[in-house]
Amino acid sequence: MDFLQLGSYSFSSRLILGTGKFSNAKVMLEAVRASGAQLVTVALRRFNRQQAEDDLFAPLSTIEGITLMPNTSGASTAAEAVRAAHIARELSGSPFIKVEIHPNPQHLMPDPIETYEACRILAKEGFLVMPYITADPVLAKRLEDAGCASVMPLGSAIGSGQGLAAAEMLSIIIRESNIPVIVDAGLRSPSEAAAALEMGCGAVLVNSAVAVAGNPPEMAEAFAGAVVAGRKAFRAGLMQKSGSALATSPLTSFLEAKA
Amino acid sequence: MSISPEWLTDDRDSAELARMLAPSSSSTLESLAAESKAITLRRFGRTISLYAPLYLSNHCSSGCAYCGFASDRNTLRRRLEPEEIGREILAMKKIGISDILLLTGERTKLADFDYLRRSVEIAAKSMQRVSVEAFPMSVSEYRMLAECGCTGVTIYQETYNRERYESLHRWGPKKDFLDRLETPARALEGGIKTVGLGVLLGLSEPLEDALMLYRHVRHLARRYWRAGISVSFPRIRPQTGGYEPPFPVDDHFLARMIFSFRITLPDIELVLSTRESGTFRDGMAGLAITRMSIASRTTVGGYHDPENNEKGQFDVSDNRSAEEFCNTLRSRNIEPVFKNWDPAYNGPAYGKNTEIHPEKLKPCH
Numbered sequence: 124m125d126f127l128q129l130g131s132y133s134f135s136s137r138l139i140l141g142t143g144k145f146s147n148a149k150v151m152l153e154a155v156r157a158s159g160a161q162l163v164t165v166a167l168r169r170f171n172r173q174q175a176e177d178d179l180f181a182p183l184s185t186i187e188g189i190t191l192m193p194n195t196s197g198a199s200t201a202a203e204a205v206r207a208a209h210i211a212r213e214l215s216g217s218p219f220i221k222v223e224i225h226p227n228p229q230h231l232m233p234d235p236i237e238t239y240e241a242c243r244i245l246a247k248e249g250f251l252v253m254p255y256i257t258a259d260p261v262l263a264k265r266l267e268d269a270g271c272a273s274v275m276p277l278g279s280a281i282g283s284g285q286g287l288a289a290a291e292m293l294s295i296i297i298r299e300s301n302i303p304v305i306v307d308a309g310l311r312s313p314s315e316a317a318a319a320l321e322m323g324c325g326a327v328l329v330n331s332a333v334a335v336a337g338n339p340p341e342m343a344e345a346f347a348g349a350v351v352a353g354r355k356a357f358r359a360g361l362m363q364k365s366g367s368a369l370a371t372s373p374l375t376s377f378l379e380a381k382a
Numbered sequence: 383m384s385i386s387p388e389w390l391t392d393d394r395d396s397a398e399l400a401r402m403l404a405p406s407s408s409s410t411l412e413s414l415a416a417e418s419k420a421i422t423l424r425r426f427g428r429t430i431s432l433y434a435p436l437y438l439s440n441h442c443s444s445g446c447a448y449c450g451f452a453s454d455r456n457t458l459r460r461r462l463e464p465e466e467i468g469r470e471i472l473a474m475k476k477i478g479i480s481d482i483l484l485l486t487g488e489r490t491k492l493a494d495f496d497y498l499r500r501s502v503e504i505a506a507k508s509m510q511r512v513s514v515e516a517f518p519m520s521v522s523e524y525r526m527l528a529e530c531g532c533t534g535v536t537i538y539q540e541t542y543n544r545e546r547y548e549s550l551h552r553w554g555p556k557k558d559f560l561d562r563l564e565t566p567a568r569a570l571e572g573g574i575k576t577v578g579l580g581v582l583l584g585l586s587e588p589l590e591d592a593l594m595l596y597r598h599v600r601h602l603a604r605r606y607w608r609a610g611i612s613v614s615f616p617r618i619r620p621q622t623g624g625y626e627p628p629f630p631v632d633d634h635f636l637a638r639m640i641f642s643f644r645i646t647l648p649d650i651e652l653v654l655s656t657r658e659s660g661t662f663r664d665g666m667a668g669l670a671i672t673r674m675s676i677a678s679r680t681t682v683g684g685y686h687d688p689e690n691n692e693k694g695q696f697d698v699s700d701n702r703s704a705e706e707f708c709n710t711l712r713s714r715n716i717e718p719v720f721k722n723w724d725p726a727y728n729g730p731a732y733g734k735n736t737e738i739h740p741e742k743l744k745p746c747h
Contacts, residue, residue, distance in 0.1 A: 144427020228610040229649035
């Protein structure tokens with residue numbers, strides 16, 4: 124079997140779902156079920172133990188067969204993310220933590236310095252750390268060395284739907300990585316998810332593309348199919364692309380020339 | 383008179399907004415709405431974050447010509463005492479509120495910095511997110527508020543037209559235009575995470591105010607790259623004192639202004655309060671606005687004792703209960719979100735003064 128391996132956890136699904144931005148919890152839960160996702164992320168700030176109707180955590184924890192991965196969205200420093208990770212583990216019991224540190228609440232770009240620091244601490248504490256980062260090949264290796272379970276570079280700006288705009292950097296990260304590379308943001312369509320898997324990504328995380336689709340459960344299912352197809356294609360080995368047509372006068376014909 | 387800063391009048395950055403707002407604009411309201419809706423959906427999803435205001439005190443030392451709480455109004459003055467604040471907050475929590483905005487008038491002896499700080503401390507014990515809309519403070523005062531768990535400061539310039547500003551603010555500390563203008567920067571300097579800006583529409587020429595408001599946002603965003611910035615669109619409502627707005631803003635211009643802000647500032651939080659009618663608010667949800675107040679009382683107190691007939695700062699237009707409003711949002715396929723923050727992100731304020739995460743956290747080994 125072909126599993127996504129994160130620490131000691133194996134998942135047969137390579138689609139991870141985000142749970143924000145949905146029109147209501149019922150639609151969100153239907154989308155989670157339809158996606159077949161086994162790993163689902165939820166923001167600590169959307170845990171609401173005082174008001175059941177506003178809480179995303181409790182309804183998710185009733186779904187069989189999924190592992191919850193709390194995230195630290197809202198943290199702007201390493202210290203805040205570490206604190207949030209501790210609270211989230213206490214409340215959810217999950218060993219996973221998705222480290223999201225975006226000090227600028229407008230564009231939500233991850234802070235590489237604070238992220239590295241938080242991941243170093245949390246990995247040492249035994250968390251399965253999944254950092255949201257820009258597609259930076261050096262940072263990805265530093266995080267692998269720090270003990271992260273995966274790296275989660277953005278395909279393009281979060282919520283932008285610009286797809287794999289960072290493909291060039293992603294391909295370097297994938298080539299060099301010994302841990303799964305999970306594209307975390309910017310995907311708009313299932314075909315982009317398939318393309319990420321074809322490139323060799325271990326999984327993709329999708330939220331906006333499903334949550335704001337006309338029919339979120341149906342879109343979740345479409346992504347699930349695309350991810351399976353993309354992974355199969357990667358394993359089967361894609362045909363090499365040809366850069367250009369062959370020249371009619373080969374550049375190396377001089378090698379054949381008789382003296 | 384000292385000179386206004388250059389960023390306020392430099393029109394290069396705001397040219398796109400100016401084009402959208404100009405009376406001769408080629409963009410139809412419908413096309414702006416469509417673009418604004420697409421951006422809002424992509425960036426914020428199908429959700430609206432909710433908050434509610436709590437008027438702590440209506441004592442005031444300023445003479446704002448348009449305000450029901452100005453110091454020359456013959457209004458019953460009072461402030462909430464700590465036990466009353468506790469009771470109000472309990473009543474607010476019962477309807478689901480976890481994000482609170484604390485309001486006072488201009489600084490007075492009875493409602494001074496220490497009073498406000500104590501109130502923030504009380505609110506931060508049981509609310510997830512606490513912001514204030516009070517009087518301008520110093521950097522060190524803002525730092526103290528942040529350390530007590532205050533994460534947001536709302537401070538409207540009211541109008542960016544300096545002459546109008548100075549004639550409308552007849553006396554008191556608020557008369558100083560430049561001091562007011564620099565207040566959001568001082569709040570951010572002091573470690574406050576989010577500042578809320580706005581103009582009080584109706585006081586001055588709205589196009590000019592909109593452009594300057596936009597420049598203020600851009601100026602702060604460049605200078606404080608970590609700052610959260612939100613923009614509100616308060617429009618003058620009938621209030622104690624019977625002030626007639628000299629530049630009334632109609633629904634069409636307000637809608638155009640809100641859509642244009644969403645398009646030119648795609649990532650920022652746009653806020654609409656219960657000053658506006660239910661119809662306008664319902665229409666704007668999902669098109670541009672991402673944060674709304676609910677079940678607002680504009681009297682001092684009023685949640686614990688809703689029968690209180692005192693005159694508020696202004697008349698609320700959308701009088702629906704929290705439940706009614708949320709049900710309307712839900713029927714429009716939008717999720718009302720009560721908790722969209724966690725005190726874990728309150729920097730050094732966390733754990734000082736909180737009942738939010740009372741459980742003893744196990745050591746993580």
